[in-house]
Structures are given as structure tokens and as C-alpha cells.
Amino acid sequence: MTNPISPVKRPLLCPFNVITGIIILIGLPLTFMRFTGGLGAVANINDTNPWGIWIGFDLLTGVALAAGGYVTGAAVEIFGMKKYHAALRPALLTGFLGYSMVVFALLFDVGRPWRLPYMFIFPGTTSVMFEVGACVMVYLTVLFLEFCPVALEWLGLSKLRKPLIRIAIPLTILGVMLSTLHQSSLGAMFLIAPSKLHPLWYSSYIPVFFFVSSIAAGLSMVIFESSLSHRNFGDMMDETHQASRDTVTLGFGKAASIVLAGYFGIKVVGVAYGNHWNLLLTHYGLWFQLEMLGFVLLPCFLYAIGVRDKNVKLIRITALITVLGIALNRLNITLIAFNWHLPADERYFPHWMEIGITVFVVTVGLVIFRFIVTHMPIFFEHPDYKGSH
Amino acid sequence: MDKSKRKFIGLAAVAGVGAVVPKVAFPHEEFSGYPDGYGVLHDTNLCIGCRSCEAACNEVNGLPAPDQPFDDMSVLEKKRRTNHKTYTVVNEYKTSESPELPVFRKIQCNHCLEPACASACFVGAFTKTPEGAVVYNPSVCVGCRYCIIACPFNIPAYEYNEPLTPRVIKCTLCQPRVKEGKLPGCVEACPQEALIYGKRDNLIKIARERIRKYPDRYVDHIYGEHEVGGTSWLYLSGVPFDEIGLRTDLGNTPAPELTCGALAMVPIIVSLWPALLGGIYLTTKRKEKIAHHEKTTAVNDAIAKTQAEAAAKAKVAVEKAKKDKEFAIAREVKKALAEAAKQSGEEKK
Numbered sequence: 246m247t248n249p250i251s252p253v254k255r256p257l258l259c260p261f262n263v264i265t266g267i268i269i270l271i272g273l274p275l276t277f278m279r280f281t282g283g284l285g286a287v288a289n290i291n292d293t294n295p296w297g298i299w300i301g302f303d304l305l306t307g308v309a310l311a312a313g314g315y316v317t318g319a320a321v322e323i324f325g326m327k328k329y330h331a332a333l334r335p336a337l338l339t340g341f342l343g344y345s346m347v348v349f350a351l352l353f354d355v356g357r358p359w360r361l362p363y364m365f366i367f368p369g370t371t372s373v374m375f376e377v378g379a380c381v382m383v384y385l386t387v388l389f390l391e392f393c394p395v396a397l398e399w400l401g402l403s404k405l406r407k408p409l410i411r412i413a414i415p416l417t418i419l420g421v422m423l424s425t426l427h428q429s430s431l432g433a434m435f436l437i438a439p440s441k442l443h444p445l446w447y448s449s450y451i452p453v454f455f456f457v458s459s460i461a462a463g464l465s466m467v468i469f470e471s472s473l474s475h476r477n478f479g480d481m482m483d484e485t486h487q488a489s490r491d492t493v494t495l496g497f498g499k500a501a502s503i504v505l506a507g508y509f510g511i512k513v514v515g516v517a518y519g520n521h522w523n524l525l526l527t528h529y530g531l532w533f534q535l536e537m538l539g540f541v542l543l544p545c546f547l548y549a550i551g552v553r554d555k556n557v558k559l560i561r562i563t564a565l566i567t568v569l570g571i572a573l574n575r576l577n578i579t580l581i582a583f584n585w586h587l588p589a590d591e592r593y594f595p596h597w598m599e600i601g602i603t604v605f606v607v608t609v610g611l612v613i614f615r616f617i618v619t620h621m622p623i624f625f626e627h628p629d630y631k632g633s634h
Numbered sequence: 635m636d637k638s639k640r641k642f643i644g645l646a647a648v649a650g651v652g653a654v655v656p657k658v659a660f661p662h663e664e665f666s667g668y669p670d671g672y673g674v675l676h677d678t679n680l681c682i683g684c685r686s687c688e689a690a691c692n693e694v695n696g697l698p699a700p701d702q703p704f705d706d707m708s709v710l711e712k713k714r715r716t717n718h719k720t721y722t723v724v725n726e727y728k729t730s731e732s733p734e735l736p737v738f739r740k741i742q743c744n745h746c747l748e749p750a751c752a753s754a755c756f757v758g759a760f761t762k763t764p765e766g767a768v769v770y771n772p773s774v775c776v777g778c779r780y781c782i783i784a785c786p787f788n789i790p791a792y793e794y795n796e797p798l799t800p801r802v803i804k805c806t807l808c809q810p811r812v813k814e815g816k817l818p819g820c821v822e823a824c825p826q827e828a829l830i831y832g833k834r835d836n837l838i839k840i841a842r843e844r845i846r847k848y849p850d851r852y853v854d855h856i857y858g859e860h861e862v863g864g865t866s867w868l869y870l871s872g873v874p875f876d877e878i879g880l881r882t883d884l885g886n887t888p889a890p891e892l893t894c895g896a897l898a899m900v901p902i903i904v905s906l907w908p909a910l911l912g913g914i915y916l917t918t919k920r921k922e923k924i925a926h927h928e929k930t931t932a933v934n935d936a937i938a939k940t941q942a943e944a945a946a947k948a949k950v951a952v953e954k955a956k957k958d959k960e961f962a963i964a965r966e967v968k969k970a971l972a973e974a975a976k977q978s979g980e981e982k983k
């Protein structure tokens with residue numbers, strides 16, 4: 246095994262660096278355009294469709310996929326499933342970076358981003374958006390504190406690290422609470438627009454749907470990400486990490502299967518409660534069925550089969566399907582099934598520059614992720630702190 | 635360590651409940667309309683689509699010049715909506731009853747009694763004034779555009795091409811003019827009295843009276859009396875309202891009621907979760923401790939047992955060795971004696 250303290254030298258001109266470099270070079274002028282020409286200069290959003298992919302993908306999908314942090318934290322720290330311990334740090338890192346990128350993307354989307362702190366000065370407490378905003382900000386701080394020990398180990402500042410390790414449990418509890426609140430509130434934001442969101446997606450249970458699906462998203466992201474990381478950063482992993490990988494995949498796969506089954510169940514209850522069966526055969530109904538059967542029920546079964554057969558590969562593919570399904574759901578709610586009653590020419594379709602900025606934001610996140618995992622003790626335990634967390 | 639953690643969790647739970655409950659119990663304090671507020675009654679039967687109101691609105695509010703002049707009637711051919719340059723537009727509707735006689739309707743903010751925009755804004759940029767207007771305060775707006783998502787009538791517009799100071803744009807019900815005792819610009823300009831400004835209660839009475847007097851000319855409904863909890867702007871029509879672009883499927887639930895259930899869950903989660911999760915943590919911790927304790931005792935027992943066994947074995951071995959040794963000695967002695975006897979015998983020979 247390579248010595249974790251002196252990470253493997255990676256060539257500067259590897260494909261990863263070249264591609265990310267190009268994307269960032271394209272992203273910078275787009276950013277310039279956004280902040281000199283306004284939102285309309287780069288995005289197709291308009292008065293009737295004020296939210297585009299920056300909200301549908303960057304915010305809603307981003308937050309759901311960054312749920313791995315609180316899900317793993319709850320499993321390991323609170324429910325005491327120590328066998329998944331090796332998954333905790335990568336999950337916390339993805340959570341922290343995921344939320345940072347969400348906030349980064351919001352700086353592009355809101356009209357006057359420098360005023361975001363106003364929500365704490367003039368709190369609009371009747372707004373679900375207030376709850377989301379406040380929770381995301383506080384949770385980002387919590388994730389930062391949870392992640393700090395890693396950076397401090399890397400910097401060799403063990404004095405500062407100690408108190409942070411000591412508050413790990415309260416932080417985890419706070420994190421789970423904040424996540425419950427804002428994961429569900431992201432869905433609750435749409436409660437105010439029953440006349441715009443298609444009845445198959447609109448439900449007074451939408452906060453519950455969002456919360457439950459975020460758990461499935463978090464579990465699947467941990468599995469999916471661990472397989473990607475293993476391929477790319479396998480040389481950074483110590484034996485404990487290597488050894489527990491399949492345990493994590495099997496355990497999380499099983500949990501995801503159960504959560505997806507529950508999610509499917511409550512979604513059916515949602516349709517029954519609204520008595521919308523008759524809508525299932527319309528165009529939107531078929532689209533809804535695709536989401537529910539192809540991206541919820543199918544992965545639910547595939548996970549179960551994968552776990553029964555101990556087929557790690559199948560579980561990983563299923564994780565990808567689930568992640569795509571959650572993204573589809575969030576996009577359906579914000580964009581595709583939103584304003585569904587309007588004629589086609591009044592609907593939204595993203596501009597390429599809008600997509601460009603989203604890709605730019607994700608890429609920046611990936612670059613930081615790569616830097617951190619190749620330098621800091623994420624996939625291995627720092628030799629000075631072995632077994633101390 | 636353990637104790638202090640437990641204390642922390644307890645304190646956090648208590649602090650959470652204490653700090654959050656009073657502040658979050660807001661949805662019910664939310665105001666529910668000013669009964670004495672003013673509004674406008676728009677009788678579409680009287681509207682001739684002259685666009686005088688549009689021109690007046692543009693003038694009194696100092697809005698940017700329109701793309702096409704206000705006397706250009708060709709704009710009526712297309713369906714228009716409010717935008718960053720216009721607070722109000724008049725649209726022409728071909729209806730099923732009389733295709734050759736179009737109906738015109740003026741569109742602007744309806745100044746809802748319990749506005750969705752105000753309920754949605756996370757910095758409280760909208761206020762429903764006692765006079766009736768829903769006014770917007772650009773000095774706090776962050777530009778999230780959730781108000782635009784929330785408005786059931788698709789009214790607020792946004793300055794998408796403004797890089798530094800974008801604002802939400804919508805009709806103010808001429809709040810500044812009303813404060814000065816003047817009529818809203820559009821109402822004053824209307825040559826047909828298709829717009830009447832007055833106390834909302836009175837407007838409803840007037841509207842009822844017109845419906846009663848001319849039942850064959852009016853649909854028996856005042857749009858805005860109950861829609862989304864009631865609006866300050868009211869409409870009368872001779873054709874079904876959905877044919878003149880007013881949705882009839884919005885329901886009568888005011889916006890704050892749609893979200894108050896979800897918001898009411900906040901204090902529950904804030905107070906319950908720390909206690910619940912803390913409890914689970916302590917239980918697992920305890921279980922782990924017991925398991926750990928059991929494990930160590932088991933290991934110790936096992937060690938002790940093996941040690942005892944080993945000791946016993948060793949003792950047996952030692953004893954055996956001792957015996958073996960004694961036996962060996964005795965045998966050697968015997969052998970030596972025999973040898974000696976033999977030798978002495980031989981010597982005798």
C-alpha cells in the first residue's frame with residue numbers, strides 16, 4: 246500500500262485535468278455574463294417560468310443527492326452501525342461539498358445574492374422558503390464542523406481537532422434534524438402552487454415524499470460514489486476501507502430497497518388520496534408511471550435481488566438508477582410537471598449557457614473533491630489518529 | 635464525557651423547544667384580509683379594449699416607454715401578460731357565445747386578501763395594506779422569485795436583464811396616489827367606467843345589483859369574491875370566466891392555509907428529533923457498553939480458564955516428570971547396585 250501521507254503523484258495533463266480545465270474556462274465568461282447582463286443574459290427563465298434548472302437540478306436534486314451525509318451519520322453515530330464507519334468520511338465530504346455547491350449555484354440564481362443574509366435580518370417566517378434557506382445555511386455550518394477534523398488532521402493541528410471530535414454526536418443529531426426539516430420543506434415549497442403543479446405530483450404529502458426519497462437518494466449516492474471512488478482513488482484507500490466496501494454496499498443496498506418500497510407505497514397512497522387514478526393514462530400519467538415504475542419500483546426490486554445474491558455489481562447499477570430517478574422526480578416537480586397546463590410556447594426549456602453554468606458548478610465541486618481525497622485522510626485513517634474517531 | 639454529552643443533548647432539546655415554539659407558531663397569526671379595504675370592480679361587459687388604462691398606468695407610474703404605442707390596437711391580437719415594463723395589459727378574448735363580438739379584460743395584480751406572494755416571500759417584501767393594496771418593497775428583496783412561483787394569477791414579473799438591482803414588478807393599486815386622495819390611474823382614465831374604485835364591500839353590493847338587474851347579461855358570479863380567499867380586484871362577465879382567461883379551478887383556499895400544516899411540523903421536529911435521536915444514541919451506546927463488557931468478561935473468563943487448565947496440565951506434567959525422574963533414579967540405583975553386586979561376585983571368583 247502507498248503511504249497515505251505522501252499521496253501518489255498524478256500527472257498534471259491527465260484527461261481529468263484537461264476536461265475540467267476546459268469546462269472551467271467556459272464557465273468563467275458565462276459567470277461574467279450572468280453578473281453583468283443579469284439572469285436573462287444566460288438563462289431562459291422568464292416571468293411565467295421563473296425557476297429553471299438552477300433550482301430544479303442544482304438546488305433540489307443537489308440537496309437530495311447530498312443526503313448521504315446525514316443518512317450515514319445517523320446510521321453510524323446514532324444507530325451505532327459501526328461496520329459502516331469507513332463510509333462516514335466520504336459521505337460527510339460529499340455532503341459538505343454538495344451543499345457548498347448548492348449554495349454556490351444559488352449565488353447565480355438569486356437576483357441579488359449578496360442579500361441572502363437578509364433572511365436572518367428580515368425573516369419572512371410565513372415562507373417555506375425561509376425554513377429551507379435557514380436550515381441549509383445552518384446545516385452547511387454543521388457539515389463544515391463535522392468535516393473540520395479531517396482538514397485539521399491533514400494540517401496536523403490536533404489541539405483544535407479534539408473539541409470537534411467531542412461534539413460529533415450533538416452535531417450529528419443537529420444535522421439529522423436540520424436535514425429532516427429542509428429535505429421535506431423543499432417539497433413543501435410547492436404546496437403553495439396547487440394550480441401550477443400537475444395533480445399527480447402535487448399532494449399535501451409532498452414534504453413526506455421529499456424526505457423519504459432523500460433517504461433513498463442518500464443511501465444510493467453513498468453506494469454509487471464508493472464505486473466511482475474505488476475506481477479512481479483506489480490507491481488512496483487503506484485496508485479497512487477496502488475491506489468494508491462490500492459490507493457498506495450490501496447493507497446500504499438493503500436499506501435502500503426497503504426505503505424505496507416504503508416510498509412507492511406512500512406515493513400510491515398520494516394518488517389514491519387525491520383520487521387521481523383517471524389521470525394515469527394521460528400523457529403526464531404515463532410519464533408519472535415511468536418515474537414510479539422504472540425509477541422507484543424497479544430499483545427497489547433490483548436492490549433486493551442484488552442483496553440476496555450478494556451481487557455487488559448489480560447493486561451499484563441500481564444505485565445509479567435510483568439517483569437518476571430522484572433527479573427525474575425533482576425535475577418533474579420543478580420544471581416538467583410545473584406549469585403543465587400552459588401551451589408549449591409558454592413553457593421553459595433551458596438555454597445552453599444555463600446548462601453550462603450548472604456543469605461549471607458541478608465541475609468545480611468535483612475538482613475540490615479530488616483535491617481533498619488525494620490529500621486528506623478520507624479513504625484512509627491518518628496514522629496519528631488511528632481508531633480515535 | 636458520557637454524562638456531559640447526555641446533558642448537552644437534554645439542554646439542546648429544551649433550548650430547541652423554548653427558542654423555536656413561540657416564533658414558529660406564526661401561520662395562525664397571519665392576517666386574514668382587511669374588511670374595510672378598497673378595491674376595483676372591473677365590469678368586462680363595459681370594457682371596449684381602448685387601452686386607456688394601460689397608457690394611464692404607464693404614465694402615473696413613470697414606467698418605461700412601451701414597445702408599441704398605446705393607440706396601436708394590433709397588440710390585442712396576441713395574448714399578453716404583465717412584464718417588467720407593464721403593470722397591466724388588456725387582452726381580447728374570442729368567446730364561444732359571440733365570436734364576432736370579442737370581450738376585453740384588463741389584467742393586473744388582483745391584490746389578494748391573503749396574498750400568496752406575501753406568504754411566500756422569505757424576507758417579507760410584500761405587505762397587504764389596510765387600504766387594500768399589496769405593495770412590494772424592493773429594498774429587502776433577494777430575488778429568489780418564489781413569489782412569482784406562488785402567485786396563482788401569474789402576475790409578478792422580474793427584471794431579468796438587470797444585473798445589479800433587479801426588482802419584482804407589479805401593480806401597486808396606485809398606493810401612492812390613493813394616499814394622496816387620488817384615484818388609481820387606470821380607474822381615472824377609463825372612459826367607459828368599466829373600472830370602479832371603492833370599498834370592497836360596496837363593490838360587491840354594486841356587482842350583485844348589476845347581476846340582479848340584468849341576469850341575462852351577466853354570469854351569476856363575482857370573480858374574486860371568494861377565489862383564493864378573496865381578492866381586492868373583482869370581475870363581472872357576460873361569458874364564463876375561464877373564457878376570458880380567469881381560471882375557475884383555483885379554489886377558495888387562501889395561500890397561507892396551503893403551507894401552514896407543513897410549517898406547523900417545524901416545532902414538532904425541532905423539539906422531538908433531538909430527544910428521539912439522543913435517546914436512540916444513548917440506547918445504542920449502552921448496548922455497546924454492555925456488549926463490550928460482556929465481551930471483555932467472556933474473554934477474561936476464557937483466558938482464566940485456559941490459564942487454569944494450562945496450570946493444571948503443567949502440574950500434572952511436573953508431577954509426572956518428578957515421578958519419572960524418581961523412577962529413573964531408582965532404576966539407575968538398582969542398576970548400579972546390580973552392577974556392583976555383579977562386579978563384586980566376579981572379583982570373588
Ligand code: SF4
Binds near residue numbers: 768787789804
Ligand atoms: S395577484 Fe399575485 S401578485 Fe397580486 S397579490 Fe395576489 S398573489 Fe400577489
Ligand code: SF4
Binds near residue numbers: 755774778779802
Ligand atoms: S423575489 Fe423578492 S419579493 Fe419575491 S419572494 Fe423572493 S425575495 Fe420575496
Ligand code: SF4
Binds near residue numbers: 690807
Ligand atoms: S391601479 Fe395603478 S398600478 Fe395598478 S394597473 Fe391601475 S394604474 Fe396601474
